[in-house]
Amino acid sequence: MRTAGAGPDTAGAGTDGTGADTAGARTGTAAKAGPRRVEAGERGRTTVSDRAVRRIAEHAAREALPPGDVGAVSAKVGRRGGRTGVSVALTLPYRAGVAQSGHRVRRHVARRTAALTGLPVSRPRVRVRGLTPYAGSLPGGPVAAAAPGPAGGPARRPWSERRVPAALVAFLGLSVCATLLYDVVCVRIAGRTAAPWRSRALGWLSSHGPGGFPVALSAAVTLLGAGMVLLALTPGRRRSFAMSTADGRVRATLDRSAAEALVHEAVSGVSGISQVRVRVGRRRARIRAAVEFGDREIAHRQVVTATDQALGACGLGRTPRPRVRVRTAPGWRDPGQRERVGPGSPARPGSGVS
Known part of the structure; x- marks a missing residue:
């Protein structure tokens, strides 16, 4: 009887104690495990400014x-x-x-x-x-000039983006045209009366002549708008020259000042040349120089050769045609005339021999 009585109590106590211990152990394990691990793709977003x-x-x-x-x-x-x-x-x-x-x-x-x-x-x-300017020689030797682009693939002229002016002009033009078109459609199709602003505008225009200040101002605004449309249709960037590249998908441009500096440096290196002025355009390159000493014709040919080499080294898609003008400096003396005058001959006025 004592054993039987103790059995249920003991079993009940053992069962309750084991359940409590198991639940506590599970709670401790869950606490130690921490939060669920988040995969790398779900942790957020990285933004590079x-x-x-x-x-x-x-x-x-x-x-x-x-x-x-x-x-x-x-x-x-x-x-x-x-x-x-x-x-x-x-x-x-x-x-x-x-x-x-x-x-x-x-x-x-x-x-x-x-x-x-x-x-x-x-x-x-x-x-x-x-x-x-570079003081020393370039490491590894001078860089060779770029090879001309493939035949049939001329360099394209760079276009100016002009995003903000183009967006403003497009928005204003679209707003005005959409408003006017809506009113005309309502009058013609729906049979409604014209909008008050359009009726007042037509009445005001019919009572004012073309010599009035508001009409002249409207004409000026119209011309300004036409000029902006013309600018939007033209490439712009007149100081940038398109360069020829080996890959047709690559676009390269050269600033006008850089091309002028190259030509100026090449022409200044010619013996006897000074006072060099260079103006490089898209179609023509104008070079003005003065010869201090030496033969004028020889100096002119050397300047033309130096100009052609400098423009060719720029790698432009369309090489401008050079127009060279070489004049004599105030103190220049004709070497041929100096040779014709003998050492014992008296110096003639204007002969350039002192």
């Missing part, structure tokens, strides 16, 4: 060429359609191949920026703002 992308692009542009070659680097970043566009403006050392150096910078900036940011980078735009 435009300022960071701009700094990386500027540093990558300096890394593309030997140290000290790239100077005055500035970059712009724009995002469109899930892709990041980078535009880099820089200066290069003189006597470096502009086209090939720009291609190196473009390729390195695209690869380096995409690797460090993880963003899809479209073709970077490289703008050479000028040339800087």
Whole structure:
């Protein structure tokens, strides 16, 4: 009886104690396990700011060429359609191949920026703002000039974006045309009366002649709008020249000041030439110089040769035709006339022999 009585009590106590211990153990295990682990793709989003992308692009542009070659680097970043566009403006050392150096910078900036940011980078735009003097020789020798582009694939002229003016003009024109079209449709199809603003405008125009100030102001605004439309249809960027590249998908431009600096340096290196003035356009390159000594015809031919070589080294898609004018300086003396005058002969007035 004592054993039977103790059995249920003991069993009940054992059962209750074991259940409590098991529940406590499960609670402790759950507490030690902590929160559920979140996968890497579900932890959030990493955003790379435009300022960071701009700094990386500027540093990558300096890394593309030997140290000290790239100077005055500035970059712009724009995002469109899930892709990041980078535009880099820089200066290069003189006597470096502009086209090939720009291609190196473009390729390195695209690869380096995409690797460090993880963003899809479209073709970077490289703008050479000028040339800087280089004291020593370029490491690895001078960079060769760029090869001309493939036949049948001429270089395309760069177009100015003009995003803000184009967007404003399009928005204003669309708003005015949509409002006027809505009122005309309501009058013609729905049989409603014309809007009060249109009736007042027509009445005011019928009572004022073409010589009034408001009409003249309206004409000026119309001409201004036509000029803005003309600007939107023209490429602009008249100081940028398109360059020929080996790859038709790559676009390169050269600033006008850089081309003028190349031609000026080449012409100034001709013996006896001074007072050089260079003006390079899209179709013609005008060179004015003065000869201090030597034969004028020989100096003219040397200037033409130097100009052709300098323009060819620029790698332009359309090489401008040179127009060279060499004049004599005030103190110039004709070498042929000097030889005709003997050493013992008296100096004739105007002969240039002192």
